[in-house]
Amino acid sequence: MSENDGKKTLGLKGGARSGQVKQSFSHGRTKSVVVETKRKRVVVPKPAAANTGGGAKGGSPGRRPAGISDAEMERRMKALAVARSREAEDAAQREADEKTREEERQRRRDDIEAKEREEREREDARRAKIEAEEAAKREAEEAAKRERDEREARVATTASNGAAKADEKDARPVEDRRAPVARTDAEGESHRGVGKPAGGTRRPERDDRQRDTRNAKARDDGRRAGKLTLNQALTGGEGGRQRSLAAMKRKQERARQKAMGAGDLREKVVRDVQLPETIVVSELANRMAERVADVVKALMQNGMMVTQNQTIDADTAELIIEDFGHHVVRVSDADVEQVIYTVEDKDEDLVTRPPVVTVMGHVDHGKTSLLDAIRHAKVVSGEAGGITQHIGAYQVRTDRGGLITFLDTPGHAAFTSMRARGAQVTDIVVLVVAADDAVMPQTVEAINHAKAAGVPMIVAINKIDKHEANPQKVRTDLLQYSVVVEEMSGDVQDVEVSAKTGLGLDDLLESIAVQSEVLELKANPNRAAMGAVIEAQLDVGRGPVATVLVQNGTLRQGDIFVVGEQWGKVRALINDQGDRVTEAGPSVPVEVLGLNGTPEAGDVLNVVDTEAQAREIAEYRHQLAKDKRAAAGAATTLDQLLAKAKADQDVKELPVLVKADVQGSAEAIAQALEKVGNDEVRVRLLHSGVGAITESDITLAEASGAPVIGFNVRANAPARAAANQKGVEIRYYSVIYDLVDDVKAAASGLLSAEVREHFIGYAEIKQVFRVSGVGKVAGCLVTEGVARRSAGVRLLRDNVVIHEGTLKTLKRFKDEVPEVHSGQECGMAFENYEDVRDGDVIEIFEREEIERKLA
Template sequence: MAISEDCIITLRIQQLQFLIMSTPLVDLPSGKRITFLDTPGHAAFSAMRSRGANVTDIVVLVVAADDGVMPQTIEAIKHAQAANVPIVVAINKCDKHDADPRKAKEGLLQHGIQLEEFGGETPAVEVSGITGLGLPELEETVVTLAEVLELRADKGGAAEGVVIESQVEKGRGTMATVLVKQGTLTVGSYIVAGTTWCKIRSMTDDKGRPVKEAGPGAPVKVIGWKEMPNAGDEILQAEDEVRDFFVPAHVFMALAKTVVENRITKQQRETQLRDLEVINDKRRKDKEAGTMERAVEKAQRKELWMFHHGMIKDLPDAANIINEDDEGDTKKAKVEVKEFRAVVKGDVSGTVGTVIDCLNGLCTPEIKVKVVGSGVGNITDGDVQLAAACEGFNVKTDRKIQHDASVARVPIKSYDVIYKLLDDIKLTLGEMLPPIVTTQVNGEATVLQIFQINTQGRETKAVAGCRVTNGSMTKIGRVRIIRDHKQIWEGELETLRQVKKDIMEAKKGLECGMSFNDFYDFKEGDVIQSVVTVTTPRSYNT
């Protein structure tokens, strides 16, 4: 038995292979049965930890004795406190040589966790996931706290629960992991979750065994959904006490459909109201802008009339100011915002939502990440046609889809670890950003004297007699001329000579003659710099 670190759970039974919520039902040595809800510890899965805190009756906050309180620990504490759920602290890794449980306990005090040994009410147990140290004490603490809090639920009446996770399994269709909170869920019942409903065709427990009913606290996988519910949706059973009067099943199905239709209608109305608010806000801003423009124009006309009638001496320059502003707005409009389009497909709905939240958080003023589609299941032809890039999390792609994507030049990327996904996306976004262009000065020379050199017949040409003061001057490449700390010209050298010999490079301390392509307005004291343009690819964080 191992315990996870820095996340809200009620005990860690095994290492998670994929980033989803785990809900095993465990029989304790005391004869008690507890459902453990495990959530990922990565910072991206904040929504999962928040749902976990609101679903569980007791939160076990696991803190590593060697690391102490980490950012995810602080976030988990906030979720538990917001949900008003009692906390049990498990100090993990106490078997390590550098473990310091007291440091972790003192760190918790700074975030409002008052432990019993410091005069508070929150119990803390020192454990080890490797040796099993303290795990019996942790189980006993959880069971005792549950008894003290009198955590009870009624098995009778309509079932209520919450969707922990949902996914599509090949050969079985859409299924959802449901945690029953009250009542008893039975095969054949009609339930509603969010904007979808289900006639339960079959249920399996956490070990994959078929079950006919599930009582309070039991996690089951429910099959029979018309559409996939969202993680966190509340479950309500359409049946009630009228079951005793042998009401036909189609009545319950009609009731479930009616509830879902009403919810969809309400959702559409809320969406319309939000859209209407946006439209009205835009109209209001446009009206205010128009009023301001008319007021400015009226003021300009008044000042111009007063100027022509001798009431003011200076011609108003408001028109020039407006033109400058318009020019500034035009420059701002020219800033190109690149767009990274993606379709996100995942094995479970909670993971898809998390990945979408992560991608939306990667937007910058120069690049916009747009999720054009998402869903649960494997990548399809429609996904390839929809996106300019397809992102898959723990999903499969058959050869035909891969071929079609290759023809359409749509990259398909599959991940099973969120660290790799985020790192890869940031690398891709960095490649889309314009590179950083810098100018590097490799050498400087000062013009000491100007010579007139005969070229053809009586024609003369000005040549700058220079001394190299820093670095080296090369004939190949660009040079610029600086006068009074300002650049007056940039171009290429026409000649670089020492006495009458053409040279390719003049190093520090050497005197040489320089002439420039189509530029002759140099003077004594000018500084000539040999420059190189360096293009550096940008990363997402720069």
């Protein structure tokens, strides 16, 4: 059985193997751990013996699976041996790799520990070196202090010995005539220099200077060194003491805190903060010179979640300003206009100025013709329809050499506001009354305007050359309105004139001159100009143009001014003759070019110093006017809003869009159109502007279904094309009478027609029948008038209206007839109504619609 002797039994080979593994942690800590490695048990069947014989002699055929041949068994055993050898090689390789990795980890740990030891040793050496240097420095300072004390003592002793020491000092050479000094050598002995100093001696003054120089150089080198590098920190540097990393960090932290305000505490600067009614958070921080983030934080602490771009009210801002320790100075938005009213005229600066005379009166009483005769020019021919449409300003030189400024205002009732502006800027009012027409409604309005303005009045009784003229009637009629002329023992001057023949014109000018002397009209021409806008318009070639009457100061070319909601710089000045001038003094009317927009007639012009001031004032006024318009258009309560909406539903509107040549005409048209209408119809002015009709006007008119009305203006080419394409009507006018009449006629078309009823007959029901297919039919007797098929009917029962409607059928016997006369019988049936009874009365009537017109 030698074959079986070499076989090995199955089992674990060698059992579990144990070993140690070293684990590494942070900060150089390590730990040894015991580990065990167990091998995997592999069960392999024993190979069968070779078949030398057959049957029982051939080994152990029962130890291998059935059906496996010896060759297959041998092949399997070889494969098993190869697998075992490969597994053994892999295990050996893994052990070698693990050993290599462990050696590498151990080497790294040793290196880290070595570096840490080196760093600790280097740090200890640096500290020792620093301590040694500090000790040496302290010793040197103490030695220097002792040396200074000894030197002071020697100087005191030398001074007391006076003359003897002086003779000895003079006997020595010049280079040796110095005070003997003491020094401390390396052995710590003190020597007194006698005669020429020894080679190793140094004088204290020179030592101090050298030491100061070395210290300054060291400080400069330290500043130039920049940041501390790791290499310098580890090696200690080459130039002696170096800052440690901790010191550098502390220095950087102090710099950061100083930059953030936590460094050196500076003295608080208390400021006077100007506070308007509202202010933006960022602007508030700027005026306090505080950080915006701090202001926002303070607001949040007070319960207001705002950003730097939001606006807060003055009360809230005042609390924040007081929290920051500043003083509040309340200002108003209107303070921007204070720069206008800073000039106060002195009596010695005032000079006499020409009077401003306004010509007022009823329409067609000859105001413009009178002024025309005075100016020796034809102004009337330039006005459409022979009436004045604009306020004109003219300057006239009398025969005596004096200047008079005339304002010619329209006399039509629509120009009431324009006459009011004329009275506001005027010094004297000339009331023109026609001798053949006496006092008229617009004459009364002119009197009221003059009285409201508080200006003196001169009555000019015009058309005295006419045969039917009656100047005495004019004087008498004026008494009703408290105007008493001089001829009737009053204080109002009256002059009889004729614009046609020129009669009495000199007397009128003389009266004006006398009145101006009484008024003592004076102004200061050497100050910033102030004036009133008489008229404003948008010129196609020149832009916005304003006719300004200078009231005080001198307006010069290049002046920066603000007028109403507009501002500008004087680009050109044109006088009433059309000539270009460089300046305009008091009481001089000029056209001003250079505005950024068209002002309102009646606005005040003021010259300011800078464009910033003009722009700020104009923006403030624009915002103020915008707020007023918004407040005026808003309903105060919900009930008012609902009532207004209900009223608007019951009223029909005629929308119109108006463009005029000048601002005064546009206002006059707007006021005239406001008076057109009644409780059922009114005119709604969509837009009123100055200048040519543009394409945007056509677009607005199309959206609202409104016509476009042009007064002394025309539509440009794009506007005409858009109007033709969109079907918008454009109407042109040059006389306000025609414009208002056409708008009245158009608004009258919106009025519902008046319905009138005419009673034409009565019928009495005698008997009621029921007819198949028709319903109830009333057999009636026409008692009065006539019954018509097309007429309306009412059913009366005991003189009470039961039903109102129309007839469905009207028959005479069996035939349908159009009408039945009185005394005849007929059959009637009502449309959609059958509750008829015997004895009811039928009222027959006809309706007539009558077209209505606005008054």
